[in-house]
Structure formats: C-alpha cells, structure tokens
Amino acid sequence: xxxxxxxxxxxxxxxxxxxxxxxxxxxxxxxxxxxxxxxxxxxxxxxxxxxxxxxxxxxxxxxxxxxxxxxxxxxxxxxxxxxxxxxxxxxxxxxxxxxxxxxxxxxxxxxxxxxx
Amino acid sequence: xxxxxxxxxxxxxxxxxxxxxxxxxxxxxxxxxxxxxxxxxxxxxxxxxxxxxxxxxxxxxxxxxxxxxxxxxxxxxxxxxxxxxxxxxxxxxxxxxxxxxxxxxxxxxxxxxxxxxxxxxxxxxxxxxxxxxxxxxxxxxxxxxxxxxxxxxxxxxxxxxxxxxxxxxxxxxxxxxxxxxxxxxxxxxxxxxxxxxxxxxxxxxxxxxxxxxxxxxxxxxxxxxxxxxxxxxxxxxxxxxxxxxxxxxxxxxxxxxxxxxxxxxxxxxxxxxxxxxxxxxxxxxxxxxxxxxxxxxxxxxxxxxxxxxxxxxxxxxxxxxxxxxxxxxxxxxxxxxxxxxxxxxxxxxxxxxxxxxxxxxxxxxxxxxxxxxxxxxxxxxxxxxxxxxxxxxxxxxxxxxxxxxxxxxxxxxxxxxxxxxxxxxxxxxxxxxxxxxxxxxxxxxxxxxxxxxxxxxxxxxxxxxxxxxxxxxxxxxxxxxxxxxxxxxxxxxxxxxxxxxxxxxxxxxxxxxxxxxxxxxxxxxxxxxxxxxxxxxxxxxxxxxxxxxxxxxxxxxxxxxxxxxxxxxxxxxxxxxxxxxxxxxxxxxxxxxxxxxxxxxxxxxxxxxxxxxxxxxxxxxxxxxxxxxxxxxxxxxxxxxxxxxxxxxxxxxxxxxxxxxxxxxxxxxxxxxxxxxxxxxxxxxxxxxxxxxxxxxxxxxxxxxxxxxxxxxxxxxxxxxxxxxxxxxxxxxxxxxxxxxxxxxxxxxxxxxxxxxxxxxxxxxxxxxxxxxxxxxxxxxxxxxxxxxxxxxxxxxxxxxxxxxxxxxxxxxxxxxxxxxxxxxxxxxxxxxxxxxxxxxxxxxxxxxxxxxxxxxxxxxxxxx
Numbered sequence: 001x002x003x004x005x006x007x008x009x010x011x012x013x014x015x016x017x018x019x020x021x022x023x024x025x026x027x028x029x030x031x032x033x034x035x036x037x038x039x040x041x042x043x044x045x046x047x048x049x050x051x052x053x054x055x056x057x058x059x060x061x062x063x064x065x066x067x068x069x070x071x072x073x074x075x076x077x078x079x080x081x082x083x084x085x086x087x088x089x090x091x092x093x094x095x096x097x098x099x100x101x102x103x104x105x106x107x108x109x110x111x112x113x114x115x116x
Numbered sequence: 117x118x119x120x121x122x123x124x125x126x127x128x129x130x131x132x133x134x135x136x137x138x139x140x141x142x143x144x145x146x147x148x149x150x151x152x153x154x155x156x157x158x159x160x161x162x163x164x165x166x167x168x169x170x171x172x173x174x175x176x177x178x179x180x181x182x183x184x185x186x187x188x189x190x191x192x193x194x195x196x197x198x199x200x201x202x203x204x205x206x207x208x209x210x211x212x213x214x215x216x217x218x219x220x221x222x223x224x225x226x227x228x229x230x231x232x233x234x235x236x237x238x239x240x241x242x243x244x245x246x247x248x249x250x251x252x253x254x255x256x257x258x259x260x261x262x263x264x265x266x267x268x269x270x271x272x273x274x275x276x277x278x279x280x281x282x283x284x285x286x287x288x289x290x291x292x293x294x295x296x297x298x299x300x301x302x303x304x305x306x307x308x309x310x311x312x313x314x315x316x317x318x319x320x321x322x323x324x325x326x327x328x329x330x331x332x333x334x335x336x337x338x339x340x341x342x343x344x345x346x347x348x349x350x351x352x353x354x355x356x357x358x359x360x361x362x363x364x365x366x367x368x369x370x371x372x373x374x375x376x377x378x379x380x381x382x383x384x385x386x387x388x389x390x391x392x393x394x395x396x397x398x399x400x401x402x403x404x405x406x407x408x409x410x411x412x413x414x415x416x417x418x419x420x421x422x423x424x425x426x427x428x429x430x431x432x433x434x435x436x437x438x439x440x441x442x443x444x445x446x447x448x449x450x451x452x453x454x455x456x457x458x459x460x461x462x463x464x465x466x467x468x469x470x471x472x473x474x475x476x477x478x479x480x481x482x483x484x485x486x487x488x489x490x491x492x493x494x495x496x497x498x499x500x501x502x503x504x505x506x507x508x509x510x511x512x513x514x515x516x517x518x519x520x521x522x523x524x525x526x527x528x529x530x531x532x533x534x535x536x537x538x539x540x541x542x543x544x545x546x547x548x549x550x551x552x553x554x555x556x557x558x559x560x561x562x563x564x565x566x567x568x569x570x571x572x573x574x575x576x577x578x579x580x581x582x583x584x585x586x587x588x589x590x591x592x593x594x595x596x597x598x599x600x601x602x603x604x605x606x607x608x609x610x611x612x613x614x615x616x617x618x619x620x621x622x623x624x625x626x627x628x629x630x631x632x633x634x635x636x637x638x639x640x641x642x643x644x645x646x647x648x649x650x651x652x653x654x655x656x657x658x659x660x661x662x663x664x665x666x667x668x669x670x671x672x673x674x675x676x677x678x679x680x681x682x683x684x685x686x687x688x689x690x691x692x693x694x695x696x697x698x699x700x701x702x703x704x705x706x707x708x709x710x711x712x713x714x715x716x717x718x719x720x721x722x723x724x725x726x727x728x729x730x731x732x733x734x735x736x737x738x739x740x741x742x743x744x745x746x747x748x749x750x751x752x753x754x755x756x757x758x759x760x761x762x763x764x765x766x767x768x769x770x771x772x773x774x775x776x777x778x779x780x781x782x783x784x785x786x787x788x789x790x791x792x793x794x795x796x797x798x799x800x801x802x803x804x805x806x807x808x809x810x811x812x813x814x815x816x817x818x819x820x821x822x823x824x825x826x827x828x829x830x831x832x833x834x835x836x837x838x839x840x841x842x843x844x845x846x847x848x849x850x851x852x853x854x855x856x857x858x859x860x861x862x863x864x865x866x867x868x869x870x871x872x873x874x875x876x877x878x879x880x881x882x883x884x885x886x887x888x889x890x891x892x893x894x895x896x897x898x899x900x901x902x903x904x905x906x907x908x909x910x911x912x913x914x915x916x917x918x919x920x921x922x923x924x925x926x927x928x929x930x931x932x933x934x935x936x937x938x939x940x941x942x943x944x945x946x947x948x949x950x951x952x953x954x955x956x957x958x959x960x961x962x963x964x965x966x967x968x969x970x971x972x973x974x975x976x977x978x979x980x981x
Contacts, residue, residue, distance in 0.1 A: 030133065031133075051166045054131070054166055055173050058173040062173060073137070079130075079133045080133070
C-alpha cells in the first residue's frame with residue numbers, strides 16, 4: 001500500500017512541487033488551502049492526494065524553498081501556513097520555464113505541424 | 117528528543133487542522149457533521165501512513181526507525197529466551213572459534229616479521245634434488261660468488277647456527293643456541309643493538325679480544341639487565357669473550373632463540389664442499405624474488421659446470437623469510453581456519469532454519485503490520501535488525517570466548533611452533549570478527565526476512581495463523597539449508613577421519629626402539645676437549661650412569677631417535693671393492709655411539725654382534741648397519757664380515773660386525789633410511805652426544821643422579837634437552853595430534869549442528885503435516901507406512917547432502933595430503949565409513965519425529981481445524 005503512494009509521489013513529484021510553489025506565489029497558505037486552491041484552480045481536474053501533499057510540503061521546506069509558520073486561520077484556528085522564500089521564487093521561475101518547454105515539446109509531438 | 121516530540125506534535129496539529137477545515141467545508145456544503153467527518157477522513161487517507169511518509173522527508177526517520185527496530189528486536193529476543201540462548205551460544209561458538217583460529221593465523225602467517233621492510237628478506241634454501249636435500253647448507257665460496265655477482269640483493273648474510281656452552285663466574289653452566297654471523301648480518305636484518313656496537317673489522321685483528329653480542333633475554337636473565345654489562349666477560353665454549361652489544365627484545369627467535377652472536381669473517385679460501393652455513397638476503401627495493409631467483413640460477417648453473425666435483429646438482433631456492441619461518445604450520449592453520457569457517461556456515465544454516473520456522477509462526481504479526489501500512493522494506497529491515505542483534509550478541513560473546521580459546525590453543529600447542537608469541541588481539545582480528553558478524557547476520561537473516569516479508573495477506577489473516585498449506589518454496593529453502601549442512605559436515609568429518617586414521621597409523625608405526633623408561637639428555641663438550649678426551653668422557657659417563665642404582669643400562673649417540681634432526685649424509689659409505697659411482701653411493705644416517713646404546717634403546721640385533729668395550733681406537737675398525745642398509749648394499753648376501761668405506765674415514769674400510777633393526781631417527785613420518793653406526797671410541801671427533809639411560813622405574817626420578825654423574829666428570833658441564841623418550845615420542849606427534857584433535861572437535865560440532873538441523877526440519881514438517889497424516893491414518897494407513905514416509909523424506913535430504921559432501925571431499929581432501937601419513941587423501945574406508953556414520957546419525961535424528969508422526973490421533977488431527 002505504501003508502495004502505491006510512493007509511486008504516485010514519484011510520478012507527480014516535479015509537477016506537484018511546481019503546483020505548490022505556483023499556488024504560494026499569491027501569498028501564504030496552509031496545507032488544506034493549497035489542496036483546495038489546486039483543485040479549484042484546475043477546474044476540479046487535479047485532485048491532490050494528501051499522502052503526496054504533506055511529504056511534498058515538508059520536502060520543499062527542507063530544501064528551503066518554502067517556509068512554514070503558525071498563524072491563526074479565518075476560523076480562528078491554529079494553522080501552519082507556508083510561504084514562498086526567495087530561493088523558492090527562483091526555483092518557481094526555473095521550473096516554470098522547464099514546464100513550458102516540456103509542454104511545448106509534448107504539444108509538438110502530439111500535434112504534428114502538418115496536421116495543424 | 118525534545119525537538120523530535122515538537123516536530124511530531126506539529127505534524128499532528130497540522131493534519132488535525134487540515135481535517136477540521138475539510139469537515140467545516142463539507143458542513144458548509146450541506147453534509148451532516150457525521151457524514152462530513154467520515155468523508156473527510158476517507159478523502160484524507162491513511163493518517164498514520166501519511167504521517168510516516170511525511171516524517172520520512174525530515175531525514176531523521178532512518179535513525180528513528182533503527183532505534184525502534186532495535187527496541188522491538190531486543191524485546192523479541194527477550195520474549196523467546198530459549199531460542200535466543202541457543203542461537204547466541206551457537207553463534208558465539210562459531211564466531212569464537214573463527215576469531216581464535218584467525219588470531220593465530222594473523223599472528224603467525226599475516227603479521228610481518230619484526231624487521232623493517234621484512235617482506236624484502238629472503239631465505240636461501242640450499243637444495244640438491246637428486247639426493248633429496250630440500251633445506252641444506254651453504255659453503256662460503258658459493259656465498260661469495262652470489263654476493264658479488266647477483267645484484268638483486270642489497271646484502272646477503274651467512275649464518276652459522278649451533279649450540280655452545282656458556283659458563284660464568286658463579287652461575288650454572290648453560291648450553292645455549294648461538295650463531296656466528298658476518299659483519300653485515302645486523303645490517304641485513306635491519307635491526308641494531310640497543311646497547312653497544314656491532315661487529316667491526318678491528319675485531320678480526322690477530323691480537324684483538326674475542327667479542328660477543330648477547331640477546332635481550334640473556335641480558336635480562338643472566339646479567340640481571342645490568343646497564344654496565346658492556347665490556348663484561350662471558351665464556352663461550354671455553355673462550356673468554358667481551359660483551360660489546362645487546363640486541364633488542366624479540367630479535368632472538370630466528371632461527372631458534374639465538375642468545376649469543378659472535379663474529380664470522382668471510383674468507384675466500386674455504387672449500388666449496390664445506391657446507392655449514394645458512395643464508396638470509398635482503399632484496400633491493402625494486403627486486404622481486406623471481407628476479408633474484410633467476411640471477412642465482414644463472415650463477416649456480418655456471419658453478420655446477422665449473423666445479424663439477426663439489427657443486428653438481430646443488431642449487432638454491434629463495435623463499436620469503438616469513439613464509440619459510442612458518443612453512444611447517446601454514447597448511448594446518450589454513451585447514452583449521454577452513455574447518456571453523458564451515459562450522460560457522462553450518463551454524464548459520466541452523467539459525468536461518470530456526471528463524472524461518474519462527475517467521476512462519478510470526479506470519480500473522482507480519483501480515484498485520486503490513487496491513488496497517490508497513491512497507492516490505494520496513495519489514496525486511498525489522499527482521500534483519502533482529503538477526504543482526506543475534507549476530508552482534510553472538511559476536512560479542514564469541515569475541516570474549518575467543519580470547520580464552522586463543523590462550524588455550526597456545527597453551528596446548530607444541531612450544532616450538534613458530535611465532536606463537538606474535539598471537540594476540542589486534543585491529544585486524546577485530547576487523548575480521550566484525551566482518552564475520554556482519555556476514556553471518558546477513559547470511560542467516562536475509563532468506564527468512566525476504567520470505568516473511570511477502571505473505572499472502574488474505575490467506576494468513578483468514579486462516580487464523582495455522583498454516584496447513586504452507587508454500588512449497590519455504591520448505592524447499594529449509595531443505596536446501598539442511599542439505600548444505602549435511603554436505604559441509606560430511607566434508608569436515610571425512611577430513612577429521614583422515615587425520616585420525618593418519619595419527620593412528622603414525623602412533624602405531626614401528627619406531628624401531630622401545631621408548632618406555634628411557635631418560636635422555638644431551639651433553640656438548642667444549643672445544644677445549646681433545647678427541648681422545650671426548651672418547652674417555654663418554655665411555656666413563658655411560659659406564660658410571662649404568663652403575664647407578666635403578667638403572668639398567670646406558671648409552672650415548674650423536675643423535676637420539678626422534679630428535680627432529682635429520683643427520684643424513686650423502687655418499688656416506690661405499691661397500692669395499694666397488695668403484696665410486698655417484699649413482700651407487702649410498703646416503704645414510706650416521707651415528708657414533710658409546711656405551712650400551714643398542715641395548716638401552718632396545719634396538720633389536722638381527723645378525724652378528726653390537727659394539728663392546730674392546731672396540732677401541734687401536735682395534736679393527738668396525739661398523740654396524742641397519743637392515744635397510746644391508747638390503748640395499750648387499751642384496752641377497754650376508755653382510756657380516758664384509759667391509760665398508762665410511763665418509764668419515766676415506767683411507768680405510770670398516771668391517772661390518774652386526775645388523776640391527778631400522779629406527780625412525782628424525783621423525784616418525786620419515787622414510788626409513790640406511791643407517792650406520794660406529795663406536796665413538798673409533799670416531800671421537802663428536803663432542804655433542806645424546807645420553808640415554810634405561811631405568812627400572814620412573815625415568816624422571818633419576819634426573820638429578822644422572823646430572824650428578826656428569827658434574828662428577830666435569831663440574832662445568834651442563835646437560836640440556838632433558839626429557840624421557842616417551843616425551844620425545846609424544847612431542848614428535850604433538851603437532852599432528854593437535855591438528856587432529858581440533859579438526860575432530862570442529863567436525864563433531866558440525867555433525868551435532870547438522871543433526872539438530874535435520875531433526876528440526878523433519879520435526880517441523882511432521883507438525884505441518886499433522887492434518888494430512890491424520891487423514892492418511894483415518895483412511896487406513898499403518899503406523900509403519902507413516903514412519904516410512906517421514907523417514908524417506910529425511911533420507912532423501914540426507915542422501916543428497918551426503919552425495920554433495922562426498923563429491924566435495926573427493927575434490928577438497930587433496931589439500932590435506934601434506935598432513936597425512938600412511939593414508940591416502942581419498943581413503944575409501946574413511947569415505948565410506950564416515951558417510952555411513954553420518955547417514956545413521958541423520959536417520960536417528962529423523963526417527964524421533966517419524967515416531968511422533970505415527971502417534972497422531974486422527975480424530976484430534978482432523979478436528980483441529
């Protein structure tokens with residue numbers, strides 16, 4: 001069972017990292033908030049697995065791309081909110097351009113020019 | 117740890133807040149609180165597993181999990197004390213014996229000799245293959261040729277080794293090993309006096325005082341470690357020498373506890389056939405033994421042609437000094453190391469089997485852990501931690517045990533074994549033990565762990581833990597383990613059988629004399645004695661000794677039987693009237709004897725007479741030969757009255773007056789050689805003789821009286837090597853016996869373990885098949901059938917193992933050939949006998965569970981499920 005989770009993490013790792021960093025671009029959010037933001041932002045297409053989300057958050061934190069701090073939520077509850085760091089912003093830019101190149105390349109293969 | 121708790125609490129809080137918000141959102145969307153809670157939890161997933169995966173990101177988990185595994189492992193060991201104790205003790209014995217034997221191998225074979233760049237030191241084995249001389253002596257002119265013409269050597273040093281009488285002002289006279297060495301000897305060895313100086317050219321001057329360098333041991337013992345010992349006199353063989361140096365401790369063991377060195381001056385005027393030296397060389401840093409060897413071969417080939425008379429057939433084989441020093445014991449040690457290695461493997465197989473059985477019992481526990489989210493690797497790691505704990509505990513106990521075992525081994529080893537003083541615990545031994553511990557931990561832990569980590573969850577959880585259909589794979593692993601145990605232990609048992617048989621052959625070998633009730637000691641007269649005085653001394657000595665009360669007779673000879681020294685003389689006698697043809701010249705062992713030697717040793721007289729007091733320097737020269745000499749020199753003739761020219765006296769021939777039985781002169785193993793005896797009175801040049809006294813009662817009781825006789829003849833005359841012939845006999849088989857005993861103990865232990873192994877496997881399989889056996893019995897099978905079924909199963913495993921073991925033994929026992937005497941390495945009797953023994957023991961081990969199988973009550977067996 002654990003193996004299943006790990007596989008999905010590996011599959012999604014780069015993408016999930018990018019999604020998290022992208023989501024945090026507009027300000028600090030806690031775990032639940034991030035998952036909701038990705039879900040609504042993708043038009044309910046991307047459902048983030050909590051089993052992937054929290055390991056990813058803690059991994060990004062360890063890499064110092066994001067920083068966690070305890071704040072009080074709108075419902076007056078203690079929550080752990082993550083914020084993008086300077087290094088994280090740099091990483092986001094890099095990963096974004098990587099992603100763009102990758103999608104462009106994918107698109108090129110999937111939609112050959114003569115068919116366009 | 118505080119930091120730790122903090123992070124865990126934070127993670128809990130984080131996940132709690134996530135769930136709270138999810139529930140709140142769901143309620144906001146219109147779900148009932150209960151619904152919202154259930155759905156949120158379902159959506160979230162396995163909370164504990166997610167926590168665990170998240171914690172893994174912190175980088176600390178490994179440490180944490182290992183600690184957890186260790187705690188759990190210790191608890192498991194504690195909860196099963198019987199299993200743990202058996203496993204740990206088995207391992208402790210296995211690892212302890214391995215460490216003990218390895219520390220001896222390390223000290224004797226691996227640790228370099230205590231000289232700088234010792235690997236560059238080489239020993240010159242002087243050989244003459246056509247005469248069977250494998251480690252002979254070297255002449256000074258040959259040495260000079262090598263030294264000047266072979267450039268692979270930094271230096272070569274001659275060594276003359278002998279014993280000499282050391283007398284001093286008030287102390288007891290002693291007969292000590294001493295060595296005459298050239299000026300460059302200490303340079304060659306790379307060791308220099310801790311006090312005083314080495315030999316110098318000036319010591320050679322005509323009017324120079326004789327000088328000597330003493331060993332650290334002698335300085336401590338005889339001079340009370342006096343710091344002003346330099347310049348003191350010491351009397352060696354009647355010559356007064358001045359002590360000019362003291363060597364450091366530990367230098368004295370080459371070649372055999374040398375205690376005094378005196379200078380040797382190299383002169384080119386020596387004779388090439390005067391071979392009396394040994395030699396050690398130091399290679400240049402770039403030189404190899406092979407390179408130096410080929411240089412010497414070239415030189416020796418030239419010498420053989422140039423000096424046919426003296427050098428034909430003589431050459432030199434270079435040996436690494438350390439390898440040469442340990443050549444007698446190398447094979448035995450490596451063999452024993454192999455044996456204990458096998459025992460450890462068998463022990464590992466047994467423990468692996470135990471663990472497999474236990475893993476089966478723990479299938480449910482493991483399945484539950486898997487079901488609640490433990491990964492496969494996590495389970496494997498847990499089980500490996502448990503087996504490593506066993507290995508480490510076994511290793512620690514084994515290490516302690518090995519210290520005792522090593523001491524014991526050294527205590528029961530013959531004292532003359534090389535380098536035993538070098539044995540001890542060092543980093544390499546510890547490293548070896550740690551390596552072995554790691555290896556065995558993996559070896560017996562891995563298979564059970566891998567097997568246990570992939571249970572079929574549904575099966576296990578459903579059937580309530582009682583495995584009626586256990587996988588065939590697991591049984592196959594157990595069977596393979598037992599097959600290899602049996603194969604290995606058969607291999608060891610055959611090896612032990614060969615050694616035991618060899619020892620028995622050796623012990624019962626007809627040595628040619630009666631070793632009981634004989635006291636022996638050596639007397640070496642100093643150079644101040646003239647030849648005739650020596651003859652008188654030994655005649656008087658044997659006469660007075662035989663007159664002592666309690667003494668039957670006394671005799672003396674230049675070498676007593678089983679002295680370990682091969683006094684083999686080439687071209688030693690020629691039957692009179694035959695031309696000197698090199699191929700026909702007889703090599704023999706040569707003895708000068710005094711008193712009633714043959715009678716004292718009870719060497720049987722086969723024809724003619726032995727010597728009497730009337731055989732003196734003035735009467736007809738006579739000789740007594742042994743049966744082998746009679747047969748070889750005078751086939752089909754009566755040798756009595758025939759004449760021989762003996763090597764000592766080229767000018768005249770001796771009349772053969774008697775033929776005596778063959779005697780094992782040097783060792784029990786040696787092939788019987790021609791032996792010739794002359795009266796000491798007619799060849800009195802020998803100053804060192806062994807005295808043998810046949811007593812009516814205990815020989816030791818007469819020691820002081822016999823020494824009294826010696827002192828009454830010369831108050832400065834020590835005796836050395838005092839022992840009974842019985843002792844000499846058991847010393848000469850001591851090494852063989854020790855190797856045999858150790859090998860025997862190890863192989864019996866192997867057999868025991870293998871027996872336990874096969875018993876365990878069969879018993880386990882019977883327990884597994886209770887249900888099946890119950891059905892068979894219910895359907896009318898007889899107890900006999902059940903018993904046969906179980907025994908067949910056991911026999912199959914045994915026979916496969918024995919087959920493999922036999923094949924292995926055929927291939928492997930050849931390495932023992934050098935250790936066997938009078939037994940072929942593939943002795944069919946031993947091979948068949950030992951295999952039968954093993955089979956019978958294995959059958960017995962299977963019989964117990966087979967009997968139990970027949971006692972199965974079908975009703976109970978069937979109702980159980």
